[in-house]
Amino acid sequence: MRGPGVDNGRLQERQGCHDNQSRIGAGLMQRYSGEELGAAPRIVVLGSCKVGNYVKSTPLLRGLRQRWPSACIDFIGSEVTADFEQACPWITWRSSWDQAGLEASAQLAQALQERSHTVGPVDLAINLDGFNPVTQVLTAQLAPTWVAGGSLSANLRRDLPWGEEPHQRFLADPDWDRPEFLDRYRDHFSSNYIAELFCRLACIRTDFAAIELPWEDPGFPVPEVLIHATTARQAKIWPFAHWRTVVEHCSARGLRVGLVGSAPATQRSEYHSEGGEEALLASTELIDLRGQTSLIQLAGACRQARAVVSVDAGPLHIAAAVGTPTLAVVGNDAQGDGASPIRLWLPRVDNLDRTVSEHRCTLCADNRFRNDACLVDGHPCMQQVAPEQVLNWLARHA
Numbered sequence: 362m363r364g365p366g367v368d369n370g371r372l373q374e375r376q377g378c379h380d381n382q383s384r385i386g387a388g389l390m391q392r393y394s395g396e397e398l399g400a401a402p403r404i405v406v407l408g409s410c411k412v413g414n415y416v417k418s419t420p421l422l423r424g425l426r427q428r429w430p431s432a433c434i435d436f437i438g439s440e441v442t443a444d445f446e447q448a449c450p451w452i453t454w455r456s457s458w459d460q461a462g463l464e465a466s467a468q469l470a471q472a473l474q475e476r477s478h479t480v481g482p483v484d485l486a487i488n489l490d491g492f493n494p495v496t497q498v499l500t501a502q503l504a505p506t507w508v509a510g511g512s513l514s515a516n517l518r519r520d521l522p523w524g525e526e527p528h529q530r531f532l533a534d535p536d537w538d539r540p541e542f543l544d545r546y547r548d549h550f551s552s553n554y555i556a557e558l559f560c561r562l563a564c565i566r567t568d569f570a571a572i573e574l575p576w577e578d579p580g581f582p583v584p585e586v587l588i589h590a591t592t593a594r595q596a597k598i599w600p601f602a603h604w605r606t607v608v609e610h611c612s613a614r615g616l617r618v619g620l621v622g623s624a625p626a627t628q629r630s631e632y633h634s635e636g637g638e639e640a641l642l643a644s645t646e647l648i649d650l651r652g653q654t655s656l657i658q659l660a661g662a663c664r665q666a667r668a669v670v671s672v673d674a675g676p677l678h679i680a681a682a683v684g685t686p687t688l689a690v691v692g693n694d695a696q697g698d699g700a701s702p703i704r705l706w707l708p709r710v711d712n713l714d715r716t717v718s719e720h721r722c723t724l725c726a727d728n729r730f731r732n733d734a735c736l737v738d739g740h741p742c743m744q745q746v747a748p749e750q751v752l753n754w755l756a757r758h759a
Contacts, residue, residue, distance in 0.1 A: 412675030424567030624652030692742030
């Protein structure tokens with residue numbers, strides 16, 4: 362387990378961080394609208410425990426560093442993505458909010474207090490996990506001058522109002538993934554893409570689609586094709602019978618296929634493998650690579666593979682970010698409706714393609730994707746993504 366706070370070795374502490382004179386109305390926690398923060402502000406970004414959320418936050422982190430080269434950019438993120446966070450060249454210091462227990466909470470509070478003594482008060486807090494009650498409380502306790510994203514009020518008694526500007530009030534909109542969302546904000550946003558929304562939230566202009574992730578060699582020979590078959594949300598699972606068709610086809614072509622993911626026990630308990638992965642491994646030449654890499658090593662493995670095929674989950678975002686030809690197996694029709702909120706989350710890079718389901722369904726969107734399992738008998742949106750789509754794609758890329 363990492364300590365309560367880690368300095369990024371690639372960045373030295375900025376001399377001017379604690380000398381910043383731009384604070385106005387300290388303790389008032391005003392909504393941020395692009396105000397100048399001085400030459401060397403202290404900015405704290407709060408992240409999620411989801412891999413995709415961190416990956417999509419990197420354009421914002423890069424944009425913050427571009428706007429304020431001498432800023433102290435602190436990141437309070439997750440133990441899940443800690444290796445990525447520590448290796449990020451735009452983060453000055455990082456810690457985790459998702460370590461359980463009172464002792465861990467006390468350690469984080471102490472680390473943040475020591476941080477304030479070292480580099481001064483927080484000028485801007487940006488909460489990228491703004492509907493999480495933990496990060497909302499943390500944001501308020503940082504006592505920033507300016508706030509972007511979800512927070513409690515300074516006295517912790519109510520939610521901090523969103524604000525009236527478009528880059529503030531969109532947070533109260535319930536339908537981020539729908540076409541109507543973009544219709545409402547067309548004069549302000551160019552897409553529903555979450556990386557753009559993160560940047561707009563903080564009034565940062567940068568290339569929203571450009572994702573940069575560090576990577577390390579995984580330490581083993583990487584198969585030509587990597588697949589990832591499970592997710593934390595069951596509605597996004599593709600039938601394991603279809604995966605078997607893909608693996609057998611690759612083997613017949615002489616392509617090795619590796620299965621990536623968490624350790625097998627975690628796959629069963631949290632990611633709905635439910636024996637499907639074990640059956641695949643027992644009946645095909647699939648290579649078991651689950652639990653054998655950290656996330657940063659998984660990025661390295663994806664980078665070395667010829668192609669990656671994944672359901673809508675963290676490895677999809679990692680593979681797309683490192684430039685490998687990547688296929689997203691999603692149960693969404695040609696208009697984008699289906700099991701995954703792809704308008705919001707699908708990477709915007711040239712090396713990524715997606716499947717198209719023959720079945721049209723908006724029930725997941727109507728439920729705001731809060732359902733775990735499919736809401737229709739037989740799971741038709743994923744069932745009707747034919748294996749031939751994946752095979753045809755692999756014929757071009759692997």
